[in-house]
Amino acid sequence: MELTFYIAGAVAILSTIMVITRYNMIHALLYLVVSFLAVAVVFFTLGAPFMAALEIIIYAGAIVVLIIFVIMMLNLSEESIRNEKEWMKPSIWIGPALLSAVLLAELVYIFTAMEVPASATIPVDAKLVGLALYGPYILGVQLCGMLLMAGIVGAYHLGRQKRKVTHRFLERRSAA
Incomplete structure (x- = not known):
């Protein structure tokens, strides 16, 4: 082992x-x-x-x-x-x-x-793990969830901004 x-x-x-x-x-x-x-x-x-x-x-x-x-x-x-x-x-x-x-x-x-x-x-037992996580460690679980959500929103925002900049560049290029 x-x-x-x-x-x-x-x-x-x-x-x-x-x-x-x-x-x-x-x-x-x-x-x-x-x-x-x-x-x-x-x-x-x-x-x-x-x-x-x-x-x-x-x-x-x-x-x-x-x-x-x-x-x-x-x-x-x-x-x-x-x-x-x-x-x-x-x-x-x-x-x-x-x-x-x-x-x-x-x-x-x-x-x-x-x-x-x-x-x-x-x-x-899984029930004991759940009680431990959502008992004394509830603040840590909530903070981890908020951190993951902030990462998702940030990644979406970065991806969306990249598309906007690309579209603006293409509009300027076609107008010229």
């Missing part, structure tokens, strides 16, 4: 470095998903399967979809549509696929080879 923790940690560090060093947003997003999955495996090996599931559902699912919507909103040109066809080449997705295969192999190893005693983990 300790080896799987270190391997998942190494995959998380490597994929996070790849997120930082990629120039293309979609490439970085693929590595970000792998990083989230690696952190979920780390949580699982530490005995927190509910937190691992939340990591996958919230971060690897919802947050990544939100980032994709922002990318789609900001890339409105014909050139970006042509570039999307290049994103599906094997040279782009082979790195994240290999790192994900390592994580999958770790999970298969954990589920098949390890025997965990029944008293090793204490199950946490």
